[in-house]
Amino acid sequence: MSDIKAATLEYATRLGDDSVVLGHRISEWVSYGPFLEEDIAYGNVSLDYIGRARMFYTYAAELAADGRDEDDFAFMRNDREYRNLLLMEMPKGDFAYSQVRQLFADVYYTVLLPELLQSKDETLSAIAAKAIKETKYHLRRSRDWVLRLGDGTEESHKRTQKAVDQLWGYTHEMFDMDETEQLLADEGIGVDVSKLRDAWLKMVTDILTEATITVPEDSWAVRGGRTGYHTENLGHMLTEMQIVHRSNPGCKW
Amino acid sequence: MTNITEKLELFEVFVRSKRGLDHKHVGSLHAEDHEQALEYARDCYTRRSEGVSIWVVKSSDICASQEDDADCFYDPSDDKPYRHATYYVLPDPVNNM
Numbered sequence: 001m002s003d004i005k006a007a008t009l010e011y012a013t014r015l016g017d018d019s020v021v022l023g024h025r026i027s028e029w030v031s032y033g034p035f036l037e038e039d040i041a042y043g044n045v046s047l048d049y050i051g052r053a054r055m056f057y058t059y060a061a062e063l064a065a066d067g068r069d070e071d072d073f074a075f076m077r078n079d080r081e082y083r084n085l086l087l088m089e090m091p092k093g094d095f096a097y098s099q100v101r102q103l104f105a106d107v108y109y110t111v112l113l114p115e116l117l118q119s120k121d122e123t124l125s126a127i128a129a130k131a132i133k134e135t136k137y138h139l140r141r142s143r144d145w146v147l148r149l150g151d152g153t154e155e156s157h158k159r160t161q162k163a164v165d166q167l168w169g170y171t172h173e174m175f176d177m178d179e180t181e182q183l184l185a186d187e188g189i190g191v192d193v194s195k196l197r198d199a200w201l202k203m204v205t206d207i208l209t210e211a212t213i214t215v216p217e218d219s220w221a222v223r224g225g226r227t228g229y230h231t232e233n234l235g236h237m238l239t240e241m242q243i244v245h246r247s248n249p250g251c252k253w
Numbered sequence: 254m255t256n257i258t259e260k261l262e263l264f265e266v267f268v269r270s271k272r273g274l275d276h277k278h279v280g281s282l283h284a285e286d287h288e289q290a291l292e293y294a295r296d297c298y299t300r301r302s303e304g305v306s307i308w309v310v311k312s313s314d315i316c317a318s319q320e321d322d323a324d325c326f327y328d329p330s331d332d333k334p335y336r337h338a339t340y341y342v343l344p345d346p347v348n349n350m
Contacts, residue, residue, distance in 0.1 A: 035258050037282050041296035141292060148285070 023049030150211025
């Protein structure tokens with residue numbers, strides 16, 4: 001396998017991991033939403049992310065060409081093999097916490113996907129084209145919620161600020177580059193995420209400011225997701241997510 | 254689910270399924286305001302590509318006729334068959350109208 005092909009396989013897996021982990025975290029809200037309409041709406045967002053993961057994993061499996069399929073990527077890898085950003089695996093927390101994480105992720109995809117759309121890799125570009133439309137809607141929702149909660153009651157403001165403070169240190173990793181991603185960026189296949197932070201920060205700052213939330217100082221940062229060093233949360237999440245598949249290997253229905 | 258929905262407004266949802274057709278009432282939902290109602294309408298009523306346009310209206314803004322009004326609203330038209338086109342016998346030459 002050529003270096004570029006191997007890097008693309010790794011890249012598709014990373015993007016798939018981000019999507020499936022966040023999608024699963026959102027799905028944990030199903031039947032726990034604050035009210036029925038929101039429960040359905042947030043479930044829809046979860047499905048968008050899981051659908052996105054399927055596209056990335058299917059492509060990864062095609063590149064790997066070793067007999068694995070999308071399900072093997074999602075269900076047969078352990079936490080140390082997962083390469084998702086730590087932000088995505090944080091537990092769902094309270095509703096403010098989930099919506100703040102959602103806002104950080106949605107703004108990230110808002111700046112990332114238009115770049116991925118320009119990829120010389122036709123499959124990655126096609127996935128980006130579909131995902132851009134979904135993200136436009138996701139951001140509309142998470143932005144609305146952060147505004148509502150931040151500029152809402154004393155309690156909702158307090159919880160939203162707390163969530164922002166707790167999650168801020170996990171956002172820096174989103175803009176890290178390593179050899180694999182640098183190679184793909186140089187080839188015009190991957191996105192140079194290190195160039196996206198300014199745009200991300202501006203959008204997030206505008207929204208948080210409007211929501212009367214204070215943007216934290218960059219005083220700490222946690223990293224490791226892209227190299228397989230995760231928080232303890234991912235292992236617990238994967239156990240639940242993978243149990244059915246692993247208990248019934250090869251089961252069809 | 255708590256009684257949080259009691260604090261929300263009720264909205265009626267109208268969806269136009271195709272260009273050229275009318276908006277049809279499809280149901281109702283709870284939301285904080287019009288903007289949120291529109292988003293929930295998208296998620297609750299157009300999940301299977303049912304629509305090209307959505308209207309949401311506060312249920313409290315709809316003024317509906319009452320059952321009790323049936324006598325004075327509708328009965329008076331019952332004895333006015335001439336308001337129906339079929340009442341009129343057309344002369345033979347315009348058979349194909």
